[in-house]
Amino acid sequence: MTRRRNLLIGATFVATLVVLGTAQRLLEQTAAAQAIGAPLAPTFEVDPTFPKPLPNNWYQGQSIGLWVDSDDHVWIVHRPDVLDDTEGALDRKTAECCASAPPILEFAPDGTLLRHWGGSDGPGWEWPDSNHGLNVDSKNNIWIGGNGSADGHILKFTLDGQFVMQVGRKGVTPDSLSGDHFSRVAETEFHERTNEVFVADGYGNKRVAVIDADTGEMKRFWGAYGNPPDDAAAAAQGEYDPATVYQHFRGPVHCAAVSYDELVYVCDRMSNRIQIFNLDGTFVREIYTQRDSRADGSVWDITFSRDPQQQYLYVADGRNQKLRIFDRASMTQLTTFGKGGHYPGEWYSLHNIATDSKGNLYTVETYQGRRLQRFLYKGLQPVTSMQQGVAWPTGQ
Amino acid sequence: MKRLQYLGRGGLALLCTVFAIGAGLAVSEHTALAQGGEPLYRNVPLWPRPFADDSWVIGSVTGVTVDSQNHVWVAHRGNFSLENNERGMIPTPGGTGQPSSSVCCMAAPYILEYDVAGTLLSSWGGSSSTYVWPQAVGGIAVDRTGNVWITAAGMETPPATGRGRGGAGGRETAESPPAAAHVLKFTRDGRHLMTIGTAGKSDGPDSRSTLDRPSAVAVDDDAREVFVADMGNRRVVVFDSNTGAYKRHWFAYGERSAGAAPGPYSPTDKPARSFRDLTCIELTNDGQVFVCDKSSNRIQVFDTSGKFLREAMVAPNTLGGIVAGGFGVLNAAGAVWDIAFSSDSEQQYVLVADGANKKVHVLSRSDLAEIGSFGAGGRYPGLFLGLGSVATDSQGNVYTGENHHGKRVQKFVPVR
Numbered sequence: 001m002t003r004r005r006n007l008l009i010g011a012t013f014v015a016t017l018v019v020l021g022t023a024q025r026l027l028e029q030t031a032a033a034q035a036i037g038a039p040l041a042p043t044f045e046v047d048p049t050f051p052k053p054l055p056n057n058w059y060q061g062q063s064i065g066l067w068v069d070s071d072d073h074v075w076i077v078h079r080p081d082v083l084d085d086t087e088g089a090l091d092r093k094t095a096e097c098c099a100s101a102p103p104i105l106e107f108a109p110d111g112t113l114l115r116h117w118g119g120s121d122g123p124g125w126e127w128p129d130s131n132h133g134l135n136v137d138s139k140n141n142i143w144i145g146g147n148g149s150a151d152g153h154i155l156k157f158t159l160d161g162q163f164v165m166q167v168g169r170k171g172v173t174p175d176s177l178s179g180d181h182f183s184r185v186a187e188t189e190f191h192e193r194t195n196e197v198f199v200a201d202g203y204g205n206k207r208v209a210v211i212d213a214d215t216g217e218m219k220r221f222w223g224a225y226g227n228p229p230d231d232a233a234a235a236a237q238g239e240y241d242p243a244t245v246y247q248h249f250r251g252p253v254h255c256a257a258v259s260y261d262e263l264v265y266v267c268d269r270m271s272n273r274i275q276i277f278n279l280d281g282t283f284v285r286e287i288y289t290q291r292d293s294r295a296d297g298s299v300w301d302i303t304f305s306r307d308p309q310q311q312y313l314y315v316a317d318g319r320n321q322k323l324r325i326f327d328r329a330s331m332t333q334l335t336t337f338g339k340g341g342h343y344p345g346e347w348y349s350l351h352n353i354a355t356d357s358k359g360n361l362y363t364v365e366t367y368q369g370r371r372l373q374r375f376l377y378k379g380l381q382p383v384t385s386m387q388q389g390v391a392w393p394t395g396q
Numbered sequence: 397m398k399r400l401q402y403l404g405r406g407g408l409a410l411l412c413t414v415f416a417i418g419a420g421l422a423v424s425e426h427t428a429l430a431q432g433g434e435p436l437y438r439n440v441p442l443w444p445r446p447f448a449d450d451s452w453v454i455g456s457v458t459g460v461t462v463d464s465q466n467h468v469w470v471a472h473r474g475n476f477s478l479e480n481n482e483r484g485m486i487p488t489p490g491g492t493g494q495p496s497s498s499v500c501c502m503a504a505p506y507i508l509e510y511d512v513a514g515t516l517l518s519s520w521g522g523s524s525s526t527y528v529w530p531q532a533v534g535g536i537a538v539d540r541t542g543n544v545w546i547t548a549a550g551m552e553t554p555p556a557t558g559r560g561r562g563g564a565g566g567r568e569t570a571e572s573p574p575a576a577a578h579v580l581k582f583t584r585d586g587r588h589l590m591t592i593g594t595a596g597k598s599d600g601p602d603s604r605s606t607l608d609r610p611s612a613v614a615v616d617d618d619a620r621e622v623f624v625a626d627m628g629n630r631r632v633v634v635f636d637s638n639t640g641a642y643k644r645h646w647f648a649y650g651e652r653s654a655g656a657a658p659g660p661y662s663p664t665d666k667p668a669r670s671f672r673d674l675t676c677i678e679l680t681n682d683g684q685v686f687v688c689d690k691s692s693n694r695i696q697v698f699d700t701s702g703k704f705l706r707e708a709m710v711a712p713n714t715l716g717g718i719v720a721g722g723f724g725v726l727n728a729a730g731a732v733w734d735i736a737f738s739s740d741s742e743q744q745y746v747l748v749a750d751g752a753n754k755k756v757h758v759l760s761r762s763d764l765a766e767i768g769s770f771g772a773g774g775r776y777p778g779l780f781l782g783l784g785s786v787a788t789d790s791q792g793n794v795y796t797g798e799n800h801h802g803k804r805v806q807k808f809v810p811v812r
Contacts, residue, residue: 098774341803389448
């Protein structure tokens with residue numbers, strides 16, 4: 001007993017030293033950063049206890065859509081159909097684990113799985129061949145896209161999975177001038193004041209499309225620089241060259257995030273650029289990041305910090321496995337964090353990001369990543385490095 | 397429900413738990429449960445610490461062991477096992493010839509040494525002019541002197557052909573080394589000491605000088621012998637650990653002559669007379685040799701002379717999935733991928749890494765009956781994909797390694 005108590009005291013002493021040491025180091029870093037006029041940027045720490053394990057031996061597939069609703073519940077869409085024979089062995093009855101989870105999953109703030117549904121066609125709707133993108137609007141509807149080769153539509157459901165509306169249809173070919181269908185939609189985003197949905201359209205089409213959220217009616221669409229889309233010209237742009245400024249979206253047009261001050265931030269993923277527009281499609285400016293990225297590009301998803309000014313803009317970079325933090329007013333990149341891998345705080349293919357009301361950041365990973373992760377918001381700190389590594393909990 | 401007695405004694409388990417909490421290690425909700433709901437082990441999700449080099453990732457893990465200083469040694473398949481999306485700094489054959497990323501990623505060195513807190517202490521590995529580094533490394537062992545042993549396990553193929561540990565083939569084509577047929581011995585800092593067998597040369601199951609896709613090794617320090625799970629030859633073969641000289645070999649059930657390769661496993665068939673895929677070999681303190689016959693779902697136990705003692709089935713209904721793709725074959729068939737013994741001096745318990753069912757079985761060593769298990773499938777802390785390695789340290793902690801797309805080493809601490 002005495003030995004145990006001594007051990008406990010010893011361990012506590014060590015832990016205290018560690019904490020003190022870390023605090024001291026932080027103070028020194030802060031002082032050093034302030035001395036050189038370093039800007040402040042949000043900081044995070046990965047929370048490896050979120051989410052809790054899925055019930056029913058369920059296994060999560062490529063995770064390609066993410067939103068946090070007004071109750072801070074986290075909604076994701078993933079692809080159950082991609083589990084291979086080693087992962088989905090319970091479905092195949094070759095081992096005790098695992099079975100594919102339903103595609104739409106809702107997690108409580110403590111990480112517990114709540115509602116789960118989706119995956120089938122029904123009267124009036126066609127489930128996408130390849131799930132892609134999820135948005136919860138302020139009226140508690142869920143919007144999803146799909147980037148299967150035949151997917152030309154978006155779907156609107158209640159939070160319980162009751163069908164509300166399908167816009168577009170399956171079985172179409174790309175046509176960025178179409179007024180009644182999309183092509184391989186990456187993501188949707190509802191804008192409350194105008195009751196519009198901004199559609200990142202997508203993998204087939206090369207445009208931003210805007211529809212009425214109640215009727216689904218096409219209101220307007222545009223291509224890069226706010227010009228009319230031109231699929232033939234976009235296809236003729238050839239292999240990516242970092243030194244070239246491309247006049248058309250290379251795509252996939254992978255996100256269309258709307259800020260409180262009504263700017264639309266569009267991910268032109270394989271061009272490694274963000275294009276910014278007014279709600280009406282007027283081009284405002286563009287920003288490149290990690291322009292030497294090839295293959296699937298560096299601009300996968302965009303969201304904002306939760307302060308009223310949305311002072312910071314976050315970019316998910318699933319090619320370089322970084323979370324990029326920009327000062328939104330200047331669109332200067334302040335810092336990045338994260339690295340590749342399968343451990344907590346690392347990403348395999350960082351695909352989507354979202355924040356909750358406390359400023360916590362959530363991420364989902366596609367391909368062989370297949371996770372939802374939470375990063376706890378730890379306040380603003382002076383930036384000490386442009387590349388911070390894993391957002392590892394302090395003192396660990 | 398029987399409780400693990402060595403945990404019930406309190407001392408070691410409590411010490412570890414107090415240490416973990418005291419040192420501020422976060423403990424996840426992904427707690428392992430024994431049958432009946434009693435926790436056996438708790439995952440330590442923030443182990444190991446991230447690589448200091450942001451551009452490093454770990455490949456498919458094929459071997460984990462713990463040395464006499466409680467350092468954790470890991471063998472992984474490096475760039476050979478990385479998908480295009482995680483090897484962005486390496487130009488893709490047939491692609492643009494340009495790397496797709498200047499910052500992420502490339503594989504860490506093949507051999508990694510961690511301390512108990514998860515800090516990387518050393519890393520090394522790769523071919524030299526005097527030996528061939530395996531494309532598909534297998535198990536890893538560290539002897540009492542601190543020398544490190546690895547094997548060339550060979551690329552995975554469907555299980556009936558008797559291969560299984562090394563892992564999928566990655567996307568390499570041009571740089572594939574010769575066929576896997578050797579065991580390599582290094583100092584703990586990676587200086588090459590000895591090769592047993594010859595890369596690219598296999599003379600069959602009675603050969604005294606060649607091997608065929610050896611998957612794992614174990615060292616008997618007192619007898620100065622190294623035991624090799626010679627997977628392709630379906631045998632255990634023993635060499636002098638200093639000279640590499642052949643000493644003896646045997647087949648399943650201790651037979652002295654090779655039997656025919658068995659067909660695919662079926663739970664309703666009688667046990668096969670030959671090994672299907674020998675993926676582990678471990679020695680107990682009291683002179684027993686345990687081997688894993690992975691897709692046969694069985695353990696066989698021998699004495700060190702090769703006399704057959706007994707066999708036990710684990711999760712005998714398991715078939716498991718096999719995937720063949722552009723990356724090669726992922727062979728997740730079978731429930732018995734690797735074995736470790738509990739850290740008490742009697743080694744009362746046997747831990748079995750089961751990559752098909754994605755859990756660690758805990759068996760009583762006296763009768764090889766299952767008394768509990770922990771883990772489930774998934775990519776989150778405490779869950780498993782391609783669970784192919786298990787090891788224990790002297791404090792009762794358990795380390796696991798994940799092959800295929802799992803690509804992690806995880807730590808578990810005992811709980812009361």
